[in-house]
Amino acid sequence: MTRAGPLAGVGVLVTRPATQAEALSARLRGLGAEVVAFPALAILPTVRPDALRNTLAGLGAYDLAIFISPRAAEYGLAALAEPAPNRPEHELAGSGARTIAWPPRTRIAAVGEGTAKALAGLGVGPVLVPQGGADSEHLLALPELARVEGRRILIFRGEGGRELLAEALRARGAKVDYAECYRRGRPEGADPGPLLEALAAGRLRAVTVFSGETLDNLMSLLGEDAPRLFTIPLFAPHSRVAAHAARLGFVAATATPPGEAGLIDGLVEYFSRDHSA
DSSP, rough: OOOOOOTTTEEEEEEEEHHHHHHHHHHHHHHTTTEEEOOOEEEEEEHHHHHHHHHHHHHHSSSSEEESSSHHHHHHHHHHHHHHHTBBBBBBBTTTTOOOOTTTTEEEESSSSHHHHHHTTTTTOOOOSSSOSSSSHHHHHGGTTTTOOTTTEEEEESSSOHHHHHHHHHHHOOEEEEEEEEEEEEESSOHHHHHHHHHTTTOOOEEEEHHHHHHHHHHHHGGGGGGGGGGOOOSSSSSHHHHHHHHHHHHHHEEEESHHHHHHHHHHHHHHHOOOO
């Protein structure tokens, strides 16, 4: 059966973690794309759960909590909902799971709309979020973060990562701590066979990546076959990631608008011009 839609017949490589790839793949297939799934990033629990619990026990002392990504929202709120010594358990209406007793004095901010939606879906809000961008730079440009002298700020993130946000807030006089609630890793046992087969058959027309770490993992997982991707147009929802791809050797690396919606819009716009399958 011939696919219809603005991405009809376009082979798109999806490199998101397996748990996140399903929704993106479904949206792409709905537009006619032929999805090649090859998760190049794994999201794993933190190896320091006790340290995380100790940090979260003092959440009410912070003026602001910043969530870096949807995964930070997912894992951070899951950690808050876990039973812990000297913390009562609460029931989450309609789910049977434990809910979060979010301290009323602690405001919430998110780096982008995707993270804000994830927080809202988990029952937490209202959320301060920048418009038109999904990175630390856009969040730091908000007037609410211009004067933070003496404020205590907790950043929910994965282990490691960029220091720009914390460094800028500290330079503005804030006391900043991290709640590192998950870690990123390279998937084990990934089979590149279907990807290489699609590439050899000329079916692959676009590579999609959401982070520089994902791209580095992809290169490592493919080994000596990695340069075969360099002539395939690459799409990333951030200029920093697209620039990294260009430095690695990708001939055409396009920065799309933020998030999954922005990535899809970028793909549709590109292939609606003179790049149709």
